[in-house]
Amino acid sequence: MDEDDAYKVLLELNSKPLGLLGLVQIAGCSSLAAYTVWALLLMPGFRKVPLKLQVPYIPANTQQVSNVMRLLKGRSGKMVDLGSGDGRIVLEAVRQGFHPAVGYELNPWLVRLSSLYAWKAGYHRQVSYQCKDLWKVKLNDCGNISVFLAPSVLPLLESKLLAELPDGARVVAGRFPLPTWMPSDIIGEGSNRAWAYDIKSVREAVKSKQKTEI
Numbered sequence: 001m002d003e004d005d006a007y008k009v010l011l012e013l014n015s016k017p018l019g020l021l022g023l024v025q026i027a028g029c030s031s032l033a034a035y036t037v038w039a040l041l042l043m044p045g046f047r048k049v050p051l052k053l054q055v056p057y058i059p060a061n062t063q064q065v066s067n068v069m070r071l072l073k074g075r076s077g078k079m080v081d082l083g084s085g086d087g088r089i090v091l092e093a094v095r096q097g098f099h100p101a102v103g104y105e106l107n108p109w110l111v112r113l114s115s116l117y118a119w120k121a122g123y124h125r126q127v128s129y130q131c132k133d134l135w136k137v138k139l140n141d142c143g144n145i146s147v148f149l150a151p152s153v154l155p156l157l158e159s160k161l162l163a164e165l166p167d168g169a170r171v172v173a174g175r176f177p178l179p180t181w182m183p184s185d186i187i188g189e190g191s192n193r194a195w196a197y198d199i200k201s202v203r204e205a206v207k208s209k210q211k212t213e214i
């Protein structure tokens with residue numbers, strides 16, 4: 001086929017209407033491409049997590065990180081971010097003196113990125129980013145927790161935190177409050193709002209509610 005023939009074929013293809021089959025093919029290819037990006041880059045490691053427990057990566061903004069730290073001011077010891085994304089909250093926690101500072105994150109790309117940022121900031125020895133399912137880690141020795149997760153997983157998270165955290169622990173939730181707990185402190189507005197919960201008070205409230213229900 002010479003250049004003229006090729007040009008004619010292209011013109012012919014261009015002038016033909018797409019038709020239903022063409023549209024279906026384009027939609028199919030686009031969906032496959034989107035799924036590949038999602039599966040390989042954004043959600044690897046999530047295959048074993050039930051769909052209703054999957055939370056997408058939406059990093060906290062500067063104000064949200066700062067609000068978490070304000071609600072943890074004056075505290076010390078172990079700090080854990082559940083679903084740590086690119087590690088920004090853990091990195092700020094270590095800057096504020098929390099030790100150890102740990103991030104649990106299922107997406108291995110984000111775990112690598114977190115380590116890179118920590119290394120660039122000169123804190124790689126003080127932080128620990130672990131590629132683990134947050135539902136499978138034990139939190140019995142953790143005094144400070146932050147969570148930026150989706151509302152759909154928060155009822156289950158309440159049960160896990162209540163069962164595992166020590167009395168002195170404080171949980172800070174960003175973007176969405178824990179659905180049935182009474183916060184000890186709230187700061188920020190709109191999507192920057194953050195809620196702090198002291199586990200001892202939450203436990204007492206849950207116990208007294210159970211008593212009145214009997």
Ligand SMILES: C[S@@+](CC[C@H](N)C(=O)[O-])C[C@H]1O[C@@H](n2cnc3c(N)ncnc32)[C@H](O)[C@@H]1O
Nearest residue numbers: 055057058059060083084085105106133134148
């Ligand atoms: C909304 S992002 C928050 C990221 C980070 N905490 C921040 O505020 O910048 C939620 C993160 O949780 C992670 N995640 C979701 N389910 C998880 C699970 N079961 N175990 C570990 N990480 C999880 C996601 O990959 C995502 O990076």
